[in-house]
Structures are given as structure tokens and as C-alpha cells.
Amino acid sequence: MDRFRMIFQYFQSNSESVMNGICGLLALASVKMYTCFDFSCPCLPQYNMAYGLGIMFVPPVTLFLCGLILNRQSLVMLEEWRRPQGRRKKDLAVVRYMCSSIIQRAMVAPIVWIVVTLLDGKCLICAFSGSVDPEKFVGFANTSPVQVQQLLAKVPCKDDELMRNNTSRKAVSRYLRCWSQALGWSILLILIVAAFLTRWLRPCFNQATLLQARHWSNYIDIEQKIFEETCCEHSRLFAHKCILHFFKSMRQEIKLHSFNLPREGEGAEGEEDLLQGITDQDQVNKLLKMWYCDKPPLDVSQV
Numbered sequence: 002m003d004r005f006r007m008i009f010q011y012f013q014s015n016s017e018s019v020m021n022g023i024c025g026l027l028a029l030a031s032v033k034m035y036t037c038f039d040f041s042c043p044c045l046p047q048y049n050m051a052y053g054l055g056i057m058f059v060p061p062v063t064l065f066l067c068g069l070i071l072n073r074q075s076l077v078m079l080e081e082w083r084r085p086q087g088r089r090k091k092d093l094a095v096v097r098y099m100c101s102s103i104i105q106r107a108m109v110a111p112i113v114w115i116v117v118t119l120l121d122g123k124c125l126i127c128a129f130s131g132s133v134d135p136e137k138f139v140g141f142a143n144t145s146p147v148q149v150q151q152l153l154a155k156v157p158c159k160d161d162e163l164m165r166n167n168t169s170r171k172a173v174s175r176y177l178r179c180w181s182q183a184l185g186w187s188i189l190l191i192l193i194v195a196a197f198l199t200r201w202l203r204p205c206f207n208q209a210t211l212l213q214a215r216h217w218s219n220y221i222d223i224e225q226k227i228f229e230e231t232c233c234e235h236s237r238l239f240a241h242k243c244i245l246h247f248f249k250s251m252r253q254e255i256k257l258h259s260f261n262l263p264r265e266g267e268g269a270e271g272e273e274d275l276l277q278g279i280t281d282q283d284q285v286n287k288l289l290k291m292w293y294c295d296k297p298p299l300d301v302s303q304v
Contacts (some may be wrong), residue, residue: 088296
């Protein structure tokens with residue numbers, strides 16, 4: 002039990018490292034899902050593009066939303082952005098830093114999916130086989146426009162009877178696959194160059210502002226965790242006192258049934274310090290409302 006507690010505390014204190022690990026797992030999961038996915042193009046002129054583009058872009062949107070949901074800082078950022086001003090000012094630079102960090106991590110898995118689909122080429126062949134200029138390929142010269150569209154739509158289906166003996170099917174497939182792979186490698190190169198420039202040009206800007214935003218972003222996250230832990234402890238003690246008050250007449254019987262309740266006067270001082278004289282539900286609600294609407298300023302000299 003202590004090991005699980007230590008692991009849980011490590012995850013809580015290293016949320017940034019944990020989120021990087023989760024983003025990596027989502028990226029690996031996206032590759033695994035694509036390799037296990039049975040891609041079957043409908044080979045119909047009116048459905049090919051919708052199916053191909055849907056497979057290319059719908060799963061990335063789902064993975065992006067999963068990345069936002071799994072990132073704990075998403076809720077923390079929204080709470081910080083929406084909370085009233087109160088006695089603590091809101092720093093928009095911190096909110097922007099948190100938003101940028103969240104989006105960057107959530108975009109890893111969708112970008113991996115899109116790049117993998119482009120390098121594979123099946124989605125783009127299915128989506129744009131009907132948009133190829135038939136005059137570039139010899140095998141479509143002696144056919145009517147309607148037949149050309151039907152033949153082009155069946156390019157992804159190499160086992161189809163109409164395309165099995167068609168000499169231009171492989172040419173169209175290779176042509177679109179080359180464009181797909183070129184686009185995939187171009188996107189990958191652009192992302193690598195952008196990451197390289199961002200990493201090397203960042204010290205050229207105001208590094209102090211970045212450190213401040215990162216520090217207060219971590220502070221807001223840690224403050225929220227400590228507040229939740231304190232609320233849990235406060236709730237336990239408050240429930241403890243309410244139950245003891247309700248079962249006051251049965252206190253002796255409760256002690257005899259292996260409930261490790263404190264003796265008279267033992268531990269009462271610590272409970273009173275944490276409860277701060279709170280005795281009813283209205284006072285608890287008022288305290289929580291004050292924390293949300295009127296957070297104390299970040300000045301320990303006033304404590």
C-alpha cells in the first residue's frame with residue numbers, strides 16, 4: 002500500500018513528466034490503431050472522398066480531445082481563466098503559457114496519425130483517385146466520362162474485376178502515393194524545423210518572462226492539488242465530528258467496536274485548527290465560495 006501511495010505522490014508532484022508520458026502513449030496508440038485498422042475503400046465516386054478524408058481527420062480530432070481530457074492542467078487553466086478577479090490578480094501570460102503547453106501535448110498523437118496515414122498513402126488514394134486528370138494516363142483514352150469516373154473510383158480496389166486488367170490502375174495509385182508520401186515527409190520536415198528553431202531561438206527572447214510564466218503555471222497546478230487534499234482532510238474531520246455528534250449517546254458502544262476514535266481531548270486541538278471553528282454546512286459553503294471568488298493574494302507576509 003505504501004508503494005502505491007509513493008507512486009501516486011510521484012505522479013502528483015511530476016505532472017509535467019506524466020503528461021509527456023501520456024502524450025507518448027497516445028502517439029504509440031495512434032500508430033498501433035492505424036496498423037490494426039482494416040482500411041476498406043468503398044470504391045464509389047460519391048463516397049470515396051468522404052471515407053478517405055474521414056479516416057484521415059476524424060481519429061485525430063478524437064485523439065486531440067482525449068489529450069485534452071487526460072491533461073489535468075486543462076481544467077486548472079479553465080478555472081484560472083474563468084475565476085473572478087478577487088484579491089488576486091489574473092496573469093494572462095500564465096494562462097497563455099498553460100494553454101500553449103496543453104495544446105502542444107494534445108497535438109502530438111493527431112499529428113502522428115496524420116503523418117502515418119500520409120506516408121502509407123491509402124487514405125489519399127481513396128479520397129482523390131476520382132480527382133486525377135485521366136488525360137495523363139493512357140488507359141482511360143477510349144472510355145466515356147462516366148466510365149472514367151467509375152474506373153478512377155475503383156483504383157484503390159485492386160481486386161475489382163474492372164481494374165484487375167487495367168494497365169493504368171497501378172500508375173494512378175503510384176502517382177497518388179508519391180504525392181501522399183511527399184506531403185507526409187514535408188509536414189514531418191516542417192515540424193522538425195519548427196521545433197529546432199523554437200528550441201534554439203527561445204533563449205534569444207525574454208527568458209525571465211518565460212520562467213515566470215512556467216513557475217506560476219506550476220504553482221497554480223500544485224496549489225489546486227494541495228487545496229483538494231486539504232478539502233479531503235477537512236471533509237473527513239468534519240464528517241467525523243458530525244457523526245460523533247449524532248452518535249453522542251452511543252459513544253461508549255462505538256469505542257468498543259474497534260473504531261479507533263480519539264479519546265476525550267486527544268487530537269481535538271488539531272481538528273479544531275483545521276476546521277477553523279466551522280460548525281455547519283452554510284459555513285463550509287461560504288468558505289469554499291470565498292476561496293473561489295476572493296482568493297488570497299500571493300503574499301506570505303500578510304499571513
